[in-house]
Amino acid sequence: MASSSFLLLISLLLLLLPFHSDADLHKTRLRQSDLFSESHVSTTADHSTPPTVFFEVTKPIVTPKAKPCSLLVLHHDFAYTYGKPPVLADYTPPSHCSFTKFSKIVLEWKATCRGRQFDRIFGVWLGGVEILRSCTAEPRATGIVWTVQKDITRYNSLLSKNQTLAVYLGNLVDKTYTGIYNVKIHIHFYPEEEGFGGNGVYSEKLGSAYDSDSRADLILPISRNLPLNDGLWFEVQNSTDVQLKEFEIPQNVYRALLEVYVSFHENDEFWYSNLPNDYIVANNLTDTPGNGPFREVLVDLDGDIVAAVWPFTVIYTGGVNPLLWRPISGIGSFNLPSYDIELTPFLGNLLDGKGHSFGFRVTHALNVWFINANLHLWLDDNSVKTEAKLLNHIVSSPSMSQDLNFTGADGTFLTKVTRSVSSAGWVKSSFGTITTLSNQDLSYSNLMMMGNNGSSQTVNQEIHFNSSVYAKQESSHVYSSKTLKTFPLYMYSNTIDQGNGSYRSIANLTLGFNEKKTDGLGSFISSLKNVQNGQGLMVVKGNLVTSGLGSTQQDYRYYDDVQCYSRSISSSNYTILHDNVKNMCGEKQNSSESLRFRRWPIPARRASLDSNLFVNNGHV
Numbered sequence: 001m002a003s004s005s006f007l008l009l010i011s012l013l014l015l016l017l018p019f020h021s022d023a024d025l026h027k028t029r030l031r032q033s034d035l036f037s038e039s040h041v042s043t044t045a046d047h048s049t050p051p052t053v054f055f056e057v058t059k060p061i062v063t064p065k066a067k068p069c070s071l072l073v074l075h076h077d078f079a080y081t082y083g084k085p086p087v088l089a090d091y092t093p094p095s096h097c098s099f100t101k102f103s104k105i106v107l108e109w110k111a112t113c114r115g116r117q118f119d120r121i122f123g124v125w126l127g128g129v130e131i132l133r134s135c136t137a138e139p140r141a142t143g144i145v146w147t148v149q150k151d152i153t154r155y156n157s158l159l160s161k162n163q164t165l166a167v168y169l170g171n172l173v174d175k176t177y178t179g180i181y182n183v184k185i186h187i188h189f190y191p192e193e194e195g196f197g198g199n200g201v202y203s204e205k206l207g208s209a210y211d212s213d214s215r216a217d218l219i220l221p222i223s224r225n226l227p228l229n230d231g232l233w234f235e236v237q238n239s240t241d242v243q244l245k246e247f248e249i250p251q252n253v254y255r256a257l258l259e260v261y262v263s264f265h266e267n268d269e270f271w272y273s274n275l276p277n278d279y280i281v282a283n284n285l286t287d288t289p290g291n292g293p294f295r296e297v298l299v300d301l302d303g304d305i306v307a308a309v310w311p312f313t314v315i316y317t318g319g320v321n322p323l324l325w326r327p328i329s330g331i332g333s334f335n336l337p338s339y340d341i342e343l344t345p346f347l348g349n350l351l352d353g354k355g356h357s358f359g360f361r362v363t364h365a366l367n368v369w370f371i372n373a374n375l376h377l378w379l380d381d382n383s384v385k386t387e388a389k390l391l392n393h394i395v396s397s398p399s400m401s402q403d404l405n406f407t408g409a410d411g412t413f414l415t416k417v418t419r420s421v422s423s424a425g426w427v428k429s430s431f432g433t434i435t436t437l438s439n440q441d442l443s444y445s446n447l448m449m450m451g452n453n454g455s456s457q458t459v460n461q462e463i464h465f466n467s468s469v470y471a472k473q474e475s476s477h478v479y480s481s482k483t484l485k486t487f488p489l490y491m492y493s494n495t496i497d498q499g500n501g502s503y504r505s506i507a508n509l510t511l512g513f514n515e516k517k518t519d520g521l522g523s524f525i526s527s528l529k530n531v532q533n534g535q536g537l538m539v540v541k542g543n544l545v546t547s548g549l550g551s552t553q554q555d556y557r558y559y560d561d562v563q564c565y566s567r568s569i570s571s572s573n574y575t576i577l578h579d580n581v582k583n584m585c586g587e588k589q590n591s592s593e594s595l596r597f598r599r600w601p602i603p604a605r606r607a608s609l610d611s612n613l614f615v616n617n618g619h620v
Contacts, residue, residue, distance in 0.1 A: 050143075051112060051114070051143030051144050051145045052140060052142065052143070052144045052145075052327055052574055053144070053145055053146065053327060054144050054145070054146040054317075054327045054328075054329060055146060055147070055334075056328075056333060056334040056335065057328060057331075057530075057556045057569060058556070059556070059558045059563065059565040061150075061151050062562060062563050063104050063106065064103055064190045064191065064192075064193035064196045065193070066190060066191050068190045069094055069096065069098070069099070069189045069190075070188045071094045071187045071188075071189070072185070072186050073089055073091055073165055073185050073187055074087070074089045074183065074185040075184050076167070077181070077182050077183075078181040078182075078183060079173045080173045080174075081168075081169060082170040082172045083170070083229050083230070084229055085227055085228060086125075086166040086226070086228065087166070087167045088164055088165065088166055088226075089164075089165040090162070090164065090165070091126060091159075091162065091164065091165045092162050093159060093160055093161065094187075097189055097191075102153070102189045102190060103153075103190050103191065103196050104151065104153050104190040104196075105151070105152050105153045105156060105159060105187065105188070105190070106151060106188040107124070107131060107148075107150045107186075107187055108147065108148070108149050108185070108186040108187070108188060109132065109147065109183065109185055110146075110147045110148075110183070110186075111147075111181050111183045111184075112143060112145045112181075113136070113143065113179045113182065114139055114143040114178075115141060115177075115179040115180070116141070116177055116178055116179055117136075117139050117173075117177050117179025117181075118138065118172075118177065118318055119135050119138050119316045119317040119319075119322075120135070120136045120169055120170060120171050120181075121133075121263055121265065121370070122134055122135070122136065122167065122168060122170075123168055123231045123232065124165070124166075124167050124185070125165070125166040125167075125232050126158055126159070126165055126166075127158055127163035127164060128166075128221030128226075128232060129155065129219050129220075129221045129223075129374045130221075130232070130233075130261050130338075130372055130374060131150070131155055132148070133261045133263055133338070133370075134148055134334050134336060135317055135333045135334065137325075137329065138318050138322055138325075138326075140326075140574075144327075152187070154214070154215055154216070155215075156215045157215060157217055159187070164226075166226065166232060167185070168228075168232070169181060170231075209254060209255035209378035210471065210478055210479040216257070216377055217377060217378050217379040218250065218377040218379060219375065219376050219377070220249070220377065221372075221374060221375075222245045222247065222358050222373035222375055223245070223373070224245075231370065232372060233261070233371060233372045234360055234370070234372055235368050235369070236360060236361060236362050236368065237365070237367045237368055238365055238366065239291070239361075239363060239364050239365045240361075241361065241362075241365070242300070242359045242360070242361045243359065243371065244359050245357060245358050246357045247356060247358065248354070248355045249350055249356075249377060251351060251384065251385040251386070252379050252381075252383050252384060253347060253350070253351065253379060253380075254344075254378055254379070254383075254427050254429040254431065254434070255344050255378040255436075256344050256375065256376070256377055256378075257340055257341065257342055257344070257376040258299065258307070258340070258341040258343050258358070258373050258375055258376070259339070259340055259341075259373060259374040259375075259376060260297065260299065260309055260338060260339045260340075260360075260372075260373045261336065261338050261371065261372055261373065262309060262336075262338075262339070262369065262370070263314070263370045264295070267289040267366035268362075268365060268366045268367065268369060269316070269319070270319070271289075271366075272293045272295075272446065272459060272461050272489060273293060273448070273459050273491060274289045274291055274292060274293050274366070275289070275292070275413075276292045276402070276404055276413050277291060277292070278404055279404065279406055279411065279450075282406070283408070283409050290366070291364040291365075292402070292413075292415060293413075293446045293448060293461065294363070294364060294400070294415050294417055294444060294446065295310075295311070295362055295363060295364055296308050296362070296419070296442075297309040297310075297361075298359075298360070298361050298362070299358065299359070300357075300358065300359035300360075300361070301346060301349070301356065301357075301359075302349070302357060303359065304395075305421070306341070306343065306346060306395075306421070307421055307440060308419055308442060309339045309341075309465075310442050310444060310463050311339070312337055312463075312485075312487045313511065314331070314332040314337075315331075315333065315509075315511065316330065317329055317330065317333055320491070320507050320509060320534075321507045321534075321536030321538070321550055322550070323538075323548055323549065323550020323573060324535075324536050324552050325552070326550065326571070326573065326574050328552050328569065330511065331511055331512075331513050331532055332513065337513075342436065342438040342467075342469045343375075344427060344438070345390055345423040345424050345425030345437070345438055346390055346393075346425065347388035347390075348390040348425050348426075349390055350388075351385070351387070360372075360373075363398070380429040380430050380431070382430035383429055383430045386427055386429045387428040388425060388426065388427040389425055390423070391425050391426065391435075392423065392424050393422070393424075394421070394422050394423070395421050396419055397419075398417050399417065399418045399419070400415070400416070400417045401415070401416045402414070402416075408453070409454030410454065411449075412447065413448045413449075414446070415444070415445070415446045416443075417442075417443070417444040418442065418444070419440075419442045420439070420440060420441050420442070421439070421440040422439045423438050424438070433473065434471050434473055434478055435471070435472055435473075436469065436470070436471045437469070438467075438468070438469050438470075439468045439469075440465075440466070440467050441464075441466045442463075442464065442465055442466070443464045444461075444462075444463050444464075445461065445462050446459065446460070447459075447460045447461075452494065455494060455495050456495075457491075457493050457494075458492050459490065459491040459492075460490050461488070461490075462486065462487070462488045462489070463487040463488075464484075464485070465486075466482075466483065466485065467482070467483050468480070468481065468483070468520055469481050469520070470520050477521070480519050480520025480521055481517065481518075481520055481525075482517065482518045482519070483515065483517050484516045485514065485515045486515075487513060488512040488531075489509070489510070489511055489512070490510040490511075491508070491509045492506070492507070492508045492509070493505070493506065493507045493508075494506045498539070500541070502539060502540060502542075502546070503539075503540055504538070504540075505536075505537070505538045507535075507536040507537075508535050509532075510531065510532065510534075511531070512529075512530065512531040512532075513528070513530045513531075514531075524561075525560060525561075526558070527557075527559055527560075528557070528558045529555070529557045529558075530554075530556045530557070530558075531554065531555055532552060532554045533553045533554075534550070534551065534552045534553075535549075535550070535551045536548075536549065536551075537549045548573075549572070549573060550572070550573055551571065552570065552571050552572075554568070554570070555568050556568075557584065559585070564583050564584040564585035565581075565583065565584070566581070566582055566583075566584050567579070568580045
């Protein structure tokens with residue numbers, strides 16, 4: 001029987017966790033900070049020091065110069081909210097604004113917290129439609145504050161009517177975990193401004209569906225219905241679990257798009273580092289997440305696959321080593337990405353006046369995945385009923401290869417997967433007959449290495465998530481878009497016994513989110529290159545962390561036809577070491593100045609810290 005010292009250590013340490021562990025809150029990863037003796041850790045809030053500002057590096061939202069009309073929609077303290085209903089508020093469109101048409105609408109989430117608390121996943125829904133999925137920052141005794149701004153202009157039709165706002169943030173407060181999240185949510189409405197916003201070339205002839213600033217006329221929630229004692233998301237518990245939602249659409253729809261929100265937790269929070277089942281069985285491991293490192297979210301329509309989502313590897317603010325994310329948060333952690341799926345080719349099936357259903361499932365899933373969606377619909381005001389037909393739909397089976405090579409607890413595992421989905425259909429409306437073609441091409445590679453008798457792990461993964469949409473009339477091009485996404489990830493972790501009852505935990509990682517958009521005919525639309533490097537170290541003796549260090553470097557570069565933005569920044573243990581923001585427009589980009597996707601010489605197991613890390617009885 002092979003069993004690594006690292007895994008044995010985890011089993012022993014789990015016995016030290018308090019009864020209300022984070023596993024009760026959809027988490028299972030080891031919290032190494034729970035090793036601290038409570039007599040050494042202050043959980044009392046310190047109001048004498050200004051709070052630390054946490055943030056996620058991203059481009060600023062381009063807004064008109066005019067001052068917005070702002071609306072406070074929620075102010076609430078999230079204390080012991082786990083297992084309780086979402087916090088509800090009545091939303092009414094702003095009546096105090098001097099204007100009624102908006103060029104830009106921005107959601108602003110601002111929160112403060114003091115004391116000790118874990119990271120918490122949360123969602124914001126309006127009329128059952130999710131408009132934000134996010135993760136809280138982990139506080140410190142002196143307090144933290146963070147702000148998330150999100151462009152929610154695409155939900156304009158939803159915001160024009162009275163709705164119920166629902167926020168679920170499952171938090172736990174007791175004598176150990178004292179952090180209460182004080183939250184304010186504002187919505188800022190900007191007036192129309194000449195020359196600002198999209199006025200698509202085809203907007204007059206073909207409706208708003210093909211405007212460059214496209215906003216759906218109707219958005220249907222594909223989520224769970226209130227009342228609930230949880231979020232409105234569906235929970236996918238395993239690989240055979242399919243979560244269904246029935247719906248029916250109006251008869252004058254001429255374009256349909258499904259926006260999918262995804263987050264992963266508990267045994268699949270670090271799915272990309274999950275071990276193959278053969279390795280787990282051969283080494284007689286227990287309580288070790290398995291099913292290998294590949295996951296895909298499948299979207300079914302009436303039982304048939306219509307699309308796949310291969311998600312970005314978001315690392316939450318308590319993940320791997322929390323010192324990495326103080327104060328710079330992980331890519332996507334404060335504003336998790338959603339994924340758009342073109343469903344217009346399937347209107348031939350949906351425009352039959354009958355009810356239909358979406359299904360969500362996850363290949364190789366362990367518990368638990370939170371998934372829901374929004375169905376964006378464009379309506380033909382000049383028609384009572386549109387006509388449509390699905391011409392073809394091809395879903396390739398996933399082509400998967402696995403090469404497992406291990407002896408005892410050491411070895412290498414290579415997993416490769418490809419899949420493609422394509423569909424085509426036409427819709428006849430007052431704008432004419434438009435044929436839409438939609439394609440997805442996906443590829444995945446994960447090389448995992450276990451060493452040092454299973455105490456070290458290296459993960460080298462890359463996901464390519466490419467999609468395209470092309471719409472045309474008989475002899476003319478109507479609309480086209482092509483998106484190329486690449487999600488690279490490198491993680492290394494190691495636990496080294498140093499004798500005298502102490503050990504050293506090392507975690508290094510590189511995380512990237514790259515996206516290029518063209519109009520499908522080769523013309524440039526936008527480009528994003530976003531990469532983070534992090535290095536984390538903790539030395540633990542007995543029940544006390546005697547030293548710790550977390551350093552992060554990030555390079556963010558975005559440009560399109562109206563905005564050029566770059567930011568190069570680095571931090572170490574709450575301190576910003578370097579921060580350079582500039583406008584790249586008109587400047588020749590020098591790739592040598594940016595962070596490269598780093599290949600570390602050594603390997604990341606699950607490890608994270610509490611909010612109060614003490615180093616020789618002092619705060620880190």
